[in-house]
Structure formats: structure tokens, C-alpha cells
């Protein structure tokens with residue numbers, strides 16, 4: 067009998083469709099606007115040259131610098147291999163496979179779902195309303211057995227903030243029963259909207275952060291989970307022994323130095339300016355049906371199907387993120403904000419395309 071290795075895998079892994087990251091999808095291009103990365107690299111020097119010893123599990127310097135950046139105590143911070151690891155650690159620490167469920171509200175970041183599927187946690191879905199806000203009534207009715215509620219504000223891929231009034235209401239309803247995780251991966255583009263100050267009041271609130279977006283360090287793989295100490299202590303039980311290599315910690319602490327943070331803030335101003343320019347340009351395009359306002363470094367756009375925008379730009383080496391196969395996102399493409407030149411090239415290409423007969 068021939069052994070089929072696939073049959074040995076867990077059932078949920080056999081069925082699993084892995085996360086379709088921009089890197090997995092690939093493409094050949096010269097303008098990459100598909101992964102919400104910062105378009106230019108930031109400079110660093112490796113100051114550590116000695117690697118024969120294991121690193122600290124939670125590099126003290128990185129934790130202290132992030133604590134001072136966000137105005138929290140070091141004990142309220144966990145650093146991990148990207149915010150993606152934070153998403154997973156929360157499920158590992160809080161969700162009983164086969165019993166507990168998580169809840170999230172598409173269209174949103176897909177790693178909540180993929181992570182749950184990978185580790186065998188059931189999930190419930192409550193779609194957002196037409197204005198991309200949470201359906202509070204439906205969520206309230208669905209909360210039974212839900213251990214963790216994941217939301218993303220500003221939301222990826224729609225670009226909007228979630229009404230803080232709604233999050234507040236959910237935190238009140240879920241107290242003592244359900245963790246509320248707010249993914250703030252893009253919060254640096256609208257820092258006034260952070261919920262960090264609410265951590266004082268809500269022991270079941272968790273906030274996710276990353277260096278991958280505004281800090282221009284997607285390749286570093288470094289993210290943060292912010293919560294009160296009892297939650298951080300539990301996550302510390304399930305984290306791998308050495309989640310951050312020495313070079314990662316080294317570069318992360320440089321990014322979180324005063325000049326590092328100042329540079330990030332300057333980049334945010336530049337990208338927000340480019341985004342607002344792009345928003346107004348897109349609104350005037352003949353191939354565009356709808357442009358969704360954004361608080362982030364990307365814009366979600368609904369194009370008129372017949373113009374075949376995604377494929378045509380792909381062939382020209384302008385790589386965007388197609389969202390059109392997802393529920394409620396027919397015709398939609400997510401465009402990351404690039405440099406000035408990249409934004410101009412994109413608009414020129416779309417203007418050309420808009421002149422085609424359809």
C-alpha cells in the first residue's frame with residue numbers, strides 16, 4: 067500500500083487555504099502597491115555582532131522603548147514575530163480547540179480566519195454594515211461561546227476607523243467573558259484614534275501593533291501586543307522561547323529611538339499627503355466607480371468591471387491587490403500609497419486605461 071503523506075495531516079490542515087500574502091501571489095513589476103509596505107527603505111547599522119548566545123525572549127531595550135513610545139508600562143507590552151504572531155498567541159492562550167470560538171467582521175484582515183483554521187479554532191462571522199461599520203446588534207446576538215472578538219481599526223482593506231462608540235459598547239457587553247482585540251497595525255497614520263488609553267479601564271482589551279507599516283520595517287518581522295499584565299503573563303506562557311533574533315531586536319530598538327520615531331512621523335505626513343492627492347485624482351477617473359475614504363496608507367477603490375483594471379496594470383508592472391473575489395468587495399482593488407512618482411505613474415496609467423472603449 068502506498069502511503070499518502072497528505073492523509074496523515076490534520077483534517078483542518080488538509081482543507082486549509084493558506085493566507086494569500088502579496089509575496090506568495092508574486093508578480094513581475096516595477097511599482098509595488100500591493101502589500102501596504104512603506105515604499106522606501108530606512109537606514110540601519112547592525113550594532114550587535116555576536117550571535118553565539120540565544121537572545122532574550124523579550125528584549126528589554128525594545129520593550130522599554132516601545133513602552134515609552136506608547137506611554138504604557140513595560141509589563142503591558144509583549145514583542146513578537148510580527149503582529150501576526152500576536153494574533154496567534156491570543157488564540158493559543160485563550161481558545162479551547164473544538165469548544166471556544168472567535169468572531170470577526172469581514173471584509174477585514176484575513177489572518178484572524180487563517181490562524182483559527184490552522185490551529186483548529188472555530189469562528190463566527192458577522193459581516194460589517196454597508197458603511198463598513200460593525201453590526202453591533204448581530205455581534206451582540208452571536209457572542210455566546212465567543213472567547214475572542216477580533217477587529218481592525220483602521221480596518222484593512224476598507225481603510226476606515228471603527229466608530230469608537232461601538233467599540234466602547236462592545237467592551238461593556240463583553241466584560242468578563244470575551245477578549246476584545248483591536249488590531250492597530252495602521253494607527254500611526256491616524257494616531258489620535260488609538261484606544262491605548264482605554265487599557266486602564268478594560269482588563270479584557272488587547273491592542274496589536276507592528277513595525278511593518280508606518281515604521282517601514284515589514285521585512286524585519288516585529289510586532290507588539292499591548293494589554294494589562296494578566297493577559298501579557300498568559301501570552302508569555304505560550305510564546306516560543308526566542309521569538310526575536312538579536313539583529314531584529316537591534317534594528318527594532320533603533321527604529322524606536324527618538325530619531326527613528328521622528329523619521330516615521332515625517333514619513334506618515336508624506337504618505338498621508340500622497341494619499342489625499344491620490345484620493346481626489348481617483349475620484350475623477352472614468353474607470354472608477356467608488357473610492358472609499360481612508361485613514362491609512364492604502365485606498366480601497368471599486369472600479370468598473372469592464373475596464374479590467376487589475377489585470378491591465380499587472381501587465382504593465384503596476385502590482386495592486388485584487389479584492390474583487392471577496393464578499394462585498396466585487397470590483398474592488400486595494401492600492402497601497404507609494405512614493406510621489408509611483409502615485410503619478412499609477413494615475414497616468416489609469417488615465418490611459420480610462421480612454422479605452424468599453
Ligand SMILES: *Cc1c(COP(=O)(O)O)cnc(C)c1O
Nearest residue numbers: 148149150175222251276278289
Ligand atoms: C500587516 C498587518 C498585520 C501584520 O503585521 P506584521 O507585524 O507584519 O505581522 C496585522 N494586522 C493587519 C490589519 C495588517 O494589515
